[in-house]
Each structure stands twice: as C-alpha cells, then as structure tokens.
Amino acid sequence: MLYVEPDSRIAGKSLQEARKMAGGNLRLLDVQRGDGGVLLARLPSLVFAPGDRLMVRDTPERLKELESALGAPLHDQETDPEDAEARKAEEAKAEAEGTPKPERDEDAKQRLVEVVVTHDSPLNGSSVRRERFGEEYGLFVLAIHRGQYRQEIRRGELGDVVLGTGDVLLVQGSAGDIRRLKRNHAILVLDSTVDLPDTERAALALGIMAAVVAAAATGLLPISVAALLGVAAMIATGCLTWKEAGKGLSAQVIMIVVTSLALGTALTATGATGYIADAFVALTAGLSPSAILGGLMLLMALLTNIISNNAAGIIGTPIAVGIAAKLGLAPEPFVVAIIAGVNLSFATPMAYQTNLLVLHAGGYRFADFVRVGVPLALLMWAGSLYVIPRFFPF
Numbered sequence: 001m002l003y004v005e006p007d008s009r010i011a012g013k014s015l016q017e018a019r020k021m022a023g024g025n026l027r028l029l030d031v032q033r034g035d036g037g038v039l040l041a042r043l044p045s046l047v048f049a050p051g052d053r054l055m056v057r058d059t060p061e062r063l064k065e066l067e068s069a070l071g072a073p074l075h076d077q078e079t080d081p082e083d084a085e086a087r088k089a090e091e092a093k094a095e096a097e098g099t100p101k102p103e104r105d106e107d108a109k110q111r112l113v114e115v116v117v118t119h120d121s122p123l124n125g126s127s128v129r130r131e132r133f134g135e136e137y138g139l140f141v142l143a144i145h146r147g148q149y150r151q152e153i154r155r156g157e158l159g160d161v162v163l164g165t166g167d168v169l170l171v172q173g174s175a176g177d178i179r180r181l182k183r184n185h186a187i188l189v190l191d192s193t194v195d196l197p198d199t200e201r202a203a204l205a206l207g208i209m210a211a212v213v214a215a216a217a218t219g220l221l222p223i224s225v226a227a228l229l230g231v232a233a234m235i236a237t238g239c240l241t242w243k244e245a246g247k248g249l250s251a252q253v254i255m256i257v258v259t260s261l262a263l264g265t266a267l268t269a270t271g272a273t274g275y276i277a278d279a280f281v282a283l284t285a286g287l288s289p290s291a292i293l294g295g296l297m298l299l300m301a302l303l304t305n306i307i308s309n310n311a312a313g314i315i316g317t318p319i320a321v322g323i324a325a326k327l328g329l330a331p332e333p334f335v336v337a338i339i340a341g342v343n344l345s346f347a348t349p350m351a352y353q354t355n356l357l358v359l360h361a362g363g364y365r366f367a368d369f370v371r372v373g374v375p376l377a378l379l380m381w382a383g384s385l386y387v388i389p390r391f392f393p394f
Contacts, residue, residue, distance in 0.1 A: 300341025
C-alpha cells in the first residue's frame with residue numbers, strides 16, 4: 001500500500017500523470033479515500049489527494065522503486081497507523097456485539113502459491129482480467145503454465161489468456177489474501193497449509209451422511225431413496241444451498257448413465273444377446289479352448305465398456321455356459337473369464353460408477369479414458385488369460 005502524504009510527488013496529480021512518473025507500469029488495484037475507505041474509480045482523470053491509499057501489487061523491488069518515484073511511502077496493514085486504529089475499532093465493535101472478530105494477518109510477508117484451474121473454477125473458459133481475479137482477491141498473477149499445451153505466453157498477455165482445466169497460475173499475495181482465496185472451494189490452491197473447516201453444522205452434516213449409509217447398508221431403504229432423502233435433509237437444515245447442490249450435478253454424467261441403461265435394455269429386449277452368442281460360437285469354431293476363452297473375455301470387455309458391468313455379466317454368463325456345453329468342457333473357466341472380462345471397465349466413462357465420478361470432478365474427456373484404459377484393459381486381459389487356465393483347467 002502506497003500512502004499519499006501532503007509532500008508526496010503525486011499529491012494533486014492525476015492517475016495518468018502518476019503512471020508516467022512510474023514509467024508506465026503502475027499496477028493499481030484500488031484507491032481508498034477518507035476514514036471510511038471509500039473506493040475511487042481508477043479513471044485516468046482521478047486526482048490524488050493527501051491521505052489517499054493506493055493498493056498496488058508488484059514485486060518487493062518494484063514497490064521500492066514506486067515509493068521513490070511517486071514520493072509515496074509504503075505501508076502495510078500491520079504498520080499503517082490508520083489501518084491499525086480501524087482494526088481496533090472493528091474488533092471492539094465485534095466484541096460488543098458478540099460476533100467473531102475480524103481476521104488479522106499474522107504474517108504480512110508476501111507469499112507465492114500455485115492455483116489450479118479446475119473444471120468448476122470460474123476461471124475455466126475465461127481470463128484473469130475478465131473475472132477480475134486480481135482485484136477480487138488482491139493477488140498478482142506472475143505466470144501461467146499451460147500444462148500439456150505448452151504454449152508460449154508473453155508477460156503482457158497474462159491477463160487476457162483464456163484459461164482451461166489443468167492450467168496453473170503462479171500468484172503472489174499476502175497470507176490473508178491466500179487464506180481468503182482458499183475459502184473459495186471452486187478454486188484449488190496448491191499450498192502445504194490447509195485451514196480446517198469449522199462450522200456449527202458440521203456435526204449435523206456428518207449425522208445425516210451416517211444415517212444415509214446406515215439406511216442403505218441395513219436394507220431399510222434403497223440407496224437411491226436414502227441418498228435423495230439425505231440431500232433433501234442437507235438442504236433443509238442449511239448444510240447445503242441449492243446452488244452448492246446444483247454444482248454437484250453434471251448433465252454430461254446424467255446423459256451417459258441414461259444412455260448406457262437404455263442401450264443395455266435394448267440389447268436384451270431385441271434378442272441381440274442371443275445373436276451375439278451364436279455369432280461368437282460360429283466365429284470361434286475350430287479354435288483352441290484358450291483362444292475361445294481369450295475371445296470371450298475380449299467380448300465381455302467390449303460390452304462392459306458400453307453398458308454396465310452388471311448387465312454385461314448377466315448377458316455373458318449364459319453365453320459362457322452355452323459355449324462350454326457345446327465344446328464339452330467344464331464351465332468354470334468360462335464363467336471366471338466372464339467375471340474377469342466384465343471388470344475390464346477402464347476404456348469408457350460409463351463403464352463403471354467410479355469412472356463417472358472422476359469424469360466430472362477431474363475435468364476428463366472421453367478420449368482420456370480410451371487413451372489410458374485400452375492399454376490397461378489389454379494388459380489385464382493378457383494376465384487373466386495366463387492365470388485362469390492354470391487355476392481352472394478345462
């Protein structure tokens with residue numbers, strides 16, 4: 001913070017003139033005037049007066065240069081006499097009213113932290129300047145890492161770069177600014193220190209969650225009904241707001257679940273499962289039992305990544321038993337192959353519930369699951385093909 005004194009060089013000067021005095025590089029966040037800390041519009045025609053306080057964000061070396069160029073001494077919120085008096089008045093008022101005292105920064109030193117742009121972040125698909133990120137949190141963005149894109153970004157363009165999921169921002173700010181940023185749960189701050197939440201409704205929220213789990217585990221209520229009642233209880237008691245509950249829903253995930261259920265029903269209702277069994281037997285005629293076993297697992301791996309693994313298991317088990325009967329072999333290795341095959345659910349988001357959970361939370365795409373899941377499924381398929389015949393002979 002730069003404090004304008006009566007003998008400061010910028011006293012009586014306009015903002016445009018002050019920028020010229022600073023060499024054209026004055027990163028001004030706010031201008032406060034008077035005891036009430038009235039914020040002034042940062043127009044080029046703004047004229048500074050003694051007593052004005054300029055909130056400036058820059059490196060320590062640059063701040064010292066500005067102090068000398070503008071003739072405005074540096075103050076921070078711990079040493080500025082006016083701010084100290086204002087804090088004391090706020091604390092006295094809070095104590096009289098029985099409300100929590102305003103937070104004080106125990107460490108006034110500047111800190112550097114990394115901020116990750118997540119799928120739900122307000123910065124996702126926007127820019128630092130458009131979201132007024134620096135002004136809102138009192139932070140200064142020093143650099144942006146574009147992750148896999150590795151695009152070269154010039155220093156002057158940082159505020160206008162359109163950010164995406166996975167981008168990392170290096171920001172500078174005081175301990176208080178960082179703590180305030182971390183309280184925004186839509187922004188992920190990579191910092192070793194974590195402020196533990198302490199709310200009066202924490203015990204109530206834990207009790208509701210425990211009741212939902214107990215009702216589903218004991219069979220008192222289906223999990224779908226218990227979960228919906230739990231969400232309703234969370235909202236009714238104020239543990240969650242409608243906005244927070246809405247953020248937990250993803251139209252993408254909902255559509256994937258609905259589509260996969262519809263596809264599984266269609267395969268069964270149209271008799272496509274029987275057609276698949278007959279076609280499989282015809283295609284594998286004359287092959288060794290091990291080759292048929294491997295082909296059956298690959299078929300189940302394909303099905304489980306399109307429909308749910310439970311549906312794939314229901315479809316595949318009668319197919320496996322029928323194949324074993326036609327070949328005159330023991331059914332156990334083929335049934336185990338079905339179990340192994342339907343668990344190769346790595347290649348698509350709708351293959352398993354946990355895939356859907358991380359799809360929205362991690363900001364992944366369908367192609368990410370294919371790129372990583374297909375090699376993993378092939379590796380597991382090869383291992384299962386080697387192990388199953390040795391524990392369950394034909």
